Amino acid sequence: xxxxxxxxxxxxxxxxxxxxxxxxxxxxxxxxxxxxxxxxxxxxxxxxxxxxxxxxxxxxxxxxxxxxxxxxxxxxxxxxxxxxxxxxxxxxxxxxxxxxxxxxxxxxxxxxxxxxxxxxxxxxxxxxxxxxxxxxxxxxxxxxxxxxxxxxxxxxxxxxxxxxxxxxxxxxxxxxxxxxxxxxxxxxxxxxxxxxxxxxxxxxxxxxxxxxxxxxxxxxxxxxxxxxxxxxxxxxxxxxxxxxxxxxxxxxxxxxxxxxxxxxxxxxxxxxxxxxxxxxxxxxxxxxxxxxxxxxxxxxxxxxxxxxxxxxxxxxxxxxxxxxxxxxxxxxxxxxxxxxxxxxxxxxxxxxxxxxxxxxxxxxxxxxxxxxxxxxxxxxxxxxxxxxxxxxx
Amino acid sequence: xxxxxxxxxxxxxxxxxxxxxxxxxxxxxxxxxxxxxxxxxxxxxxxxxxxxxxxxxxxxxxxxxxxxxxxxxxxxxxxxxxxxxxxxxxxxxxxxxxxxxxxxxxxxxxxxxxxxxxxxxxxxxxxxxxxxxxxxxxxxxxxxxxxxxxxxxxx
Numbered sequence: 001x002x003x004x005x006x007x008x009x010x011x012x013x014x015x016x017x018x019x020x021x022x023x024x025x026x027x028x029x030x031x032x033x034x035x036x037x038x039x040x041x042x043x044x045x046x047x048x049x050x051x052x053x054x055x056x057x058x059x060x061x062x063x064x065x066x067x068x069x070x071x072x073x074x075x076x077x078x079x080x081x082x083x084x085x086x087x088x089x090x091x092x093x094x095x096x097x098x099x100x101x102x103x104x105x106x107x108x109x110x111x112x113x114x115x116x117x118x119x120x121x122x123x124x125x126x127x128x129x130x131x132x133x134x135x136x137x138x139x140x141x142x143x144x145x146x147x148x149x150x151x152x153x154x155x156x157x158x159x160x161x162x163x164x165x166x167x168x169x170x171x172x173x174x175x176x177x178x179x180x181x182x183x184x185x186x187x188x189x190x191x192x193x194x195x196x197x198x199x200x201x202x203x204x205x206x207x208x209x210x211x212x213x214x215x216x217x218x219x220x221x222x223x224x225x226x227x228x229x230x231x232x233x234x235x236x237x238x239x240x241x242x243x244x245x246x247x248x249x250x251x252x253x254x255x256x257x258x259x260x261x262x263x264x265x266x267x268x269x270x271x272x273x274x275x276x277x278x279x280x281x282x283x284x285x286x287x288x289x290x291x292x293x294x295x296x297x298x299x300x301x302x303x304x305x306x307x308x309x310x311x312x313x314x315x316x317x318x319x320x321x322x323x324x325x326x327x328x329x330x331x332x333x334x335x336x337x338x339x340x341x342x343x344x345x346x347x348x349x350x351x352x353x354x355x356x357x358x359x360x361x362x363x364x365x366x367x368x369x370x371x372x373x374x375x376x377x378x379x380x381x382x383x384x385x386x387x388x389x390x391x392x393x
Numbered sequence: 394x395x396x397x398x399x400x401x402x403x404x405x406x407x408x409x410x411x412x413x414x415x416x417x418x419x420x421x422x423x424x425x426x427x428x429x430x431x432x433x434x435x436x437x438x439x440x441x442x443x444x445x446x447x448x449x450x451x452x453x454x455x456x457x458x459x460x461x462x463x464x465x466x467x468x469x470x471x472x473x474x475x476x477x478x479x480x481x482x483x484x485x486x487x488x489x490x491x492x493x494x495x496x497x498x499x500x501x502x503x504x505x506x507x508x509x510x511x512x513x514x515x516x517x518x519x520x521x522x523x524x525x526x527x528x529x530x531x532x533x534x535x536x537x538x539x540x541x542x543x544x545x546x547x548x
Contacts, residue, residue, distance in 0.1 A: 021543045024536040091402060091533040093488060105530045108538045109523045123536065136540040145542055
């Protein structure tokens, strides 16, 4: 089969790789019909995530048709499914508590040692996201082996196009959980850093959850435009002093909740970002935390900080004093996708949530490298790239 | 000596029965070969070292207390002496069973013994932790997680 493989920093190539097989009883094999490039894939592309080897297949946002099932799978051949990026067994301590992205049993035992060393506890298995998370071949491919197929994949009706449901795999539940983690109350003002897909879905979710006002922060004109269409007021951080603007836009109190949908590769030329970026390049590996630091400064006292943005290592100069003295609540984590799928699919079916608005480009799988390059360096025009295996060039 | 604990979402009776059935052993312990005797209480396993060196361990179950404890000790044909035990305790609430494994090896005297001692410090510790995780996987999911894409792939 054809699949998108990581070959080095800024080097991804579609290669011919062996087809997957059923290995465990609860496996299913999915023939991929649509798969997207994620903002967090760019961290892999930029080489800032450890444990990626040449030849690894990337991709964790995918859907398609079931073509083969193991004897204990509950799926049937021919069913159309969206697959969560989280691989979850359903039976461990964490899965039983609905903490699906913390599953204890999905990361192969020998692979657990690395993340256990790094974080104190081993990470769960994810598709296509380095050997820290198991080294599972990902979904930017023609076929994927899906473990625990009785827990993860959700069956979607044929009447809904791929574009309408693909983002159930990751970014829609991620935006939703980000808003949920902000514990929004009626009357709240919520500020969101980053108008990429997760930020946009967080804005949409915050509105549904009853935020009175949502303020979105970015600098790309097209992304700010999309945020405005979602019902947010916008701040271009290159034109406006963010902290002052947020104070004025929240009656002098400060936003009640803040959402960092930027993560470890924050942009910009603030002194702290430059220092973080130098450290990343040199390999000391400090995550870049400008958006997070700003969010913690901006949020009102006693407010809530929600962090869907992906971080991997250590952050220098974390404003711990601000956090403590202001009495903040911090909620973060990889999305517990399976927790949200049924409810979000229903909202899509009922027309309450639309996901197609943010797809800017559809490319054949064979042109995936072009998709990565533009998604990274042309972020104004390339808001979300969906790859289609089998689409003609 | 090395020890480790996992919590398994099953009852003590189920965990005990699963461990005591030595035909399950190779699936979770790794490197376990079928035993020579058909008495249901003996087994062989290997501690592996770099450069293909392996230490063969032959052991038998020396005592058991139903649903609570299984202890083993090496037999005379073992390459190294050792003993170990698995202890089961009720976990708090409805979390299941806490399973602890303790193992101690006593390498022989002399140069070979010193080399073995170094090996035995590291490998059984890791092997033990991995084995307990595989036990939990088997009991909670019915499978051992693998990220291979096809059968017979090498890492």
